[in-house]
Amino acid sequence: MLGNFSYKNATKLYFGDDSLRYLNEELPKYGKTVQLIYGGGSIKRTGLYDEIVTILKDNGKTVVEDGGVMPNPTVEKLYEGVRLARENDVDLLLAVGGGSCCDYAKAVSVSVHCDEDPWDKYYLRFEEPACEIVPVGCVLTMVGTGSEMNAGAVITNHAQKLKIGHVFGDEVMPKFSILNPMYTLTLPKRQMVSGIYDIFNHICEQYFSGEDDNTSDYIAEALMKSVIHSSLIALENPNDYEARSNIMWTATWALNTLISRGKSTDWMVHMLGQSAGAYTDATHGMTLSAVSLPYYRFILPYGLAKFKRFATEVWGVCPEGKTDEQVAEEGLAAMEAWMRKLGVALNLSELGATEDMIEGIADGTIILDGGYKVLTRDEVVEILRQSL
Amino acid sequence: MLGNFSYKNATKLYFGDDSLRYLNEELPKYGKTVQLIYGGGSIKRTGLYDEIVTILKDNGKTVVEDGGVMPNPTVEKLYEGVRLARENDVDLLLAVGGGSCCDYAKAVSVSVHCDEDPWDKYYLRFEEPACEIVPVGCVLTMVGTGSEMNAGAVITNHAQKLKIGHVFGDEVMPKFSILNPMYTLTLPKRQMVSGIYDIFNHICEQYFSGEDDNTSDYIAEALMKSVIHSSLIALENPNDYEARSNIMWTATWALNTLISRGKSTDWMVHMLGQSAGAYTDATHGMTLSAVSLPYYRFILPYGLAKFKRFATEVWGVCPEGKTDEQVAEEGLAAMEAWMRKLGVALNLSELGATEDMIEGIADGTIILDGGYKVLTRDEVVEILRQSL
Numbered sequence: 001m002l003g004n005f006s007y008k009n010a011t012k013l014y015f016g017d018d019s020l021r022y023l024n025e026e027l028p029k030y031g032k033t034v035q036l037i038y039g040g041g042s043i044k045r046t047g048l049y050d051e052i053v054t055i056l057k058d059n060g061k062t063v064v065e066d067g068g069v070m071p072n073p074t075v076e077k078l079y080e081g082v083r084l085a086r087e088n089d090v091d092l093l094l095a096v097g098g099g100s101c102c103d104y105a106k107a108v109s110v111s112v113h114c115d116e117d118p119w120d121k122y123y124l125r126f127e128e129p130a131c132e133i134v135p136v137g138c139v140l141t142m143v144g145t146g147s148e149m150n151a152g153a154v155i156t157n158h159a160q161k162l163k164i165g166h167v168f169g170d171e172v173m174p175k176f177s178i179l180n181p182m183y184t185l186t187l188p189k190r191q192m193v194s195g196i197y198d199i200f201n202h203i204c205e206q207y208f209s210g211e212d213d214n215t216s217d218y219i220a221e222a223l224m225k226s227v228i229h230s231s232l233i234a235l236e237n238p239n240d241y242e243a244r245s246n247i248m249w250t251a252t253w254a255l256n257t258l259i260s261r262g263k264s265t266d267w268m269v270h271m272l273g274q275s276a277g278a279y280t281d282a283t284h285g286m287t288l289s290a291v292s293l294p295y296y297r298f299i300l301p302y303g304l305a306k307f308k309r310f311a312t313e314v315w316g317v318c319p320e321g322k323t324d325e326q327v328a329e330e331g332l333a334a335m336e337a338w339m340r341k342l343g344v345a346l347n348l349s350e351l352g353a354t355e356d357m358i359e360g361i362a363d364g365t366i367i368l369d370g371g372y373k374v375l376t377r378d379e380v381v382e383i384l385r386q387s388l
Numbered sequence: 389m390l391g392n393f394s395y396k397n398a399t400k401l402y403f404g405d406d407s408l409r410y411l412n413e414e415l416p417k418y419g420k421t422v423q424l425i426y427g428g429g430s431i432k433r434t435g436l437y438d439e440i441v442t443i444l445k446d447n448g449k450t451v452v453e454d455g456g457v458m459p460n461p462t463v464e465k466l467y468e469g470v471r472l473a474r475e476n477d478v479d480l481l482l483a484v485g486g487g488s489c490c491d492y493a494k495a496v497s498v499s500v501h502c503d504e505d506p507w508d509k510y511y512l513r514f515e516e517p518a519c520e521i522v523p524v525g526c527v528l529t530m531v532g533t534g535s536e537m538n539a540g541a542v543i544t545n546h547a548q549k550l551k552i553g554h555v556f557g558d559e560v561m562p563k564f565s566i567l568n569p570m571y572t573l574t575l576p577k578r579q580m581v582s583g584i585y586d587i588f589n590h591i592c593e594q595y596f597s598g599e600d601d602n603t604s605d606y607i608a609e610a611l612m613k614s615v616i617h618s619s620l621i622a623l624e625n626p627n628d629y630e631a632r633s634n635i636m637w638t639a640t641w642a643l644n645t646l647i648s649r650g651k652s653t654d655w656m657v658h659m660l661g662q663s664a665g666a667y668t669d670a671t672h673g674m675t676l677s678a679v680s681l682p683y684y685r686f687i688l689p690y691g692l693a694k695f696k697r698f699a700t701e702v703w704g705v706c707p708e709g710k711t712d713e714q715v716a717e718e719g720l721a722a723m724e725a726w727m728r729k730l731g732v733a734l735n736l737s738e739l740g741a742t743e744d745m746i747e748g749i750a751d752g753t754i755i756l757d758g759g760y761k762v763l764t765r766d767e768v769v770e771i772l773r774q775s776l
Contacts, residue, residue: 002637007401010396015393015394215638226606242600242601242602249649250603253607
């Protein structure tokens with residue numbers, strides 16, 4: 001059944017090739033000091049940095065520079081961002097980049113006015129913020145994580161070999177996000193396909209759980225079909241605006257809490273992938289793709305009906321004259337063929353993981369209980385070995 | 389392509405069989421005086437009225453009674469509600485009922501502090517509110533309109549023989565809505581199926597427009613498939629909570645602006661149906677069902693590709709060995725068979741419309757230009773005749 005839940009998502013989205021100008025509508029709502037968060041500097045090469053700084057100055061804002069956010073934002077970077085925000089008494093955290101920048105901005109937002117250590121409080125103890133939260137806005141340049149319209153923030157602690165995501169409450173969601181598909185056209189292919197797989201897997205994580213028959217599953221299938229369809233067009237022609245815009249929009253809805261309403265969810269691919277990410281520092285989407293097929297093939301017998309539905313509804317597998325197992329396996333084979341076409345990582349070895357890391361990755365894998373099979377530690381090790 | 393757009397929907401939803409208790413979380417956010425809006429009194433028979441009044445009293449609220457909202461709220465009722473709200477200086481409009489009560493509450497919300505005549509300003513001139521808007525909350529007892537999470541409000545003016553809907557801006561959306569599927573179990577079958585067809589047609593109105601290939605269409609198909617699936621279960625067993633809860637949830641997403649993002653929309657079935665509604669005072673969903681098939685069969689040649697997609701993706705029509713026209717027509721035939729099974733009105737005569745009303749209904753039909761064919765007035769008359 002559709003279980004009890006609440007839903008609120010108040011992020012204002014501006015979508016399209018002219019969406020940056022709406023920054024002028026949002027900025028007057030906030031105080032004078034803006035912490036400008038970005039990554040390795042690609043926005044300086046593309047000119048977006050200059051465009052945004054001009055808009056900020058035109059709106060009378062003081063800019064606090066906070067560049068250098070890495071693909072997997074570290075706890076040390078978080079401390080630095082919090083220090084910057086405190087020293088400058090910032091009024092708005094403006095993240096320009098992909099999921100890492102958005103996640104980082106949200107982690108800073110709940111930590112600026114927090115007296116405790118944010119890593120311990122939010123990532124080890126999973127506590128909720130009790131302090132004032134600094135508002136966050138996003139200008140998205142990469143797609144995949146859905147961070148632009150959710151309250152999640154993943155932080156990596158290399159010393160502790162842990163990469164952990166905390167999904168905060170509604171009040172941590174960005175106040176606004178600017179989604180311009182044009183910014184995504186220039187991404188290297190590897191980043192594009194990594195983002196595409198990230199989107200797809202977010203949907204899978206929410207789909208492969210529960211025996212219920214509900215609207216969320218239909219919407220999940222729609223989003224999967226749309227991203228598969230557009231990915232093949234974008235692969236052929238990365239400059240296809242229609243395909244790239246649909247991928248961007250699908251990414252937002254794949255992980256903004258809608259498709260998980262009223263149902264249980266899995267998230268074990270993320271647990272496995274994130275733990276591997278702490279060892280390899282590989283792109284998020286690639287760590288997910290590397291462990292997905294071994295994981296799904298392992299749990300298939302426990303969630304047979306859903307894997308069969310996945311095969312027929314998402315991949316168009318014809319069930320006639322086949323056993324349920326055959327249909328379900330054909331679905332995963334179709335998914336594998338698509339992943340090969342995309343060129344995403346199909347094992348952890350190609351991301352730099354080695355046999356001697358397996359035990360450590362298994363230690364860092366948080367075992368959740370929402371999927372079709374609650375894994376034992378031995379099963380985690382087995383799946384990781386099959387992912388090598 | 390996915391056109392440029394903005395999106396914000398901040399309504400907080402509480403969904404489930406225990407959702408009424410969350411009224412206790414919302415009420416403290418508003419001032420002392422609550423205008424309690426409801427319909428013909430069925431909530432007194434079910435006991436819901438007493439439950440809500442108790443919660444209001446427990447929260448120290450003064451209750452201003454505003455019952456008797458009719459299925460198609462009239463402009464006279466609107467004036468009365470505005471007078472009540474002004475006289476009592478109300479702080480919150482709490483609608484308990486279906487789409488009529490929610491629509492009415494929203495129309496009151498933008499009129500209380502408005503100096504001009506609200507019918508003229510909002511419904512004849514389609515202007516936006518420039519005044520303070522009184523907050524609205526909903527407790528939904530019937531499903532279909534999606535009014536619980538959108539900014540639309542339909543008002544009927546019998547003297548002018550006009551039934552007009554205005555979709556206001558984000559700020560008119562309910563602040564919160566309580567969705568308890570249990571309340572819908574006791575609805576008479578005719579109201580249930582009318583609501584189901586209303587949901588389905590909301591999706592059609594947004595689906596049958598544009599040549600684009602975008603995520604919104606995939607989501608629209610998912611919602612159609614979900615409501616068709618659940619409707620057949622609910623028809624068999626109206627007490628099936630799973631089916632009724634999925635119908636309720638699908639209704640919300642069928643018309644909360646999501647599936648129209650980035651695309652054109654049609655809404656001609658609503659224009660025809662609403663105009664007929666002003667003459668017959670029939671239930672909204674039934675006026676829509678009565679004109680749908682004649683309209684869709686008329687525009688099919690102009691939107692052939694989409695009608696073909698509708699047939700294969702929503703109704704599972706096999707396209708092999710058939711012309712596109714045949715496939716498209718089979719889709720509409722499948723839709724008709726489903727409508728017959730539901731038992732919704734298939735013509736206007738059974739709703740009390742007569743030949744001599746045709747010209748008047750045509751006069752009251754606003755001709756929009758978002759669909760596959762901009763109708764001439766003669767074509768409107770032709771479609772209405774075929775709907776008799």
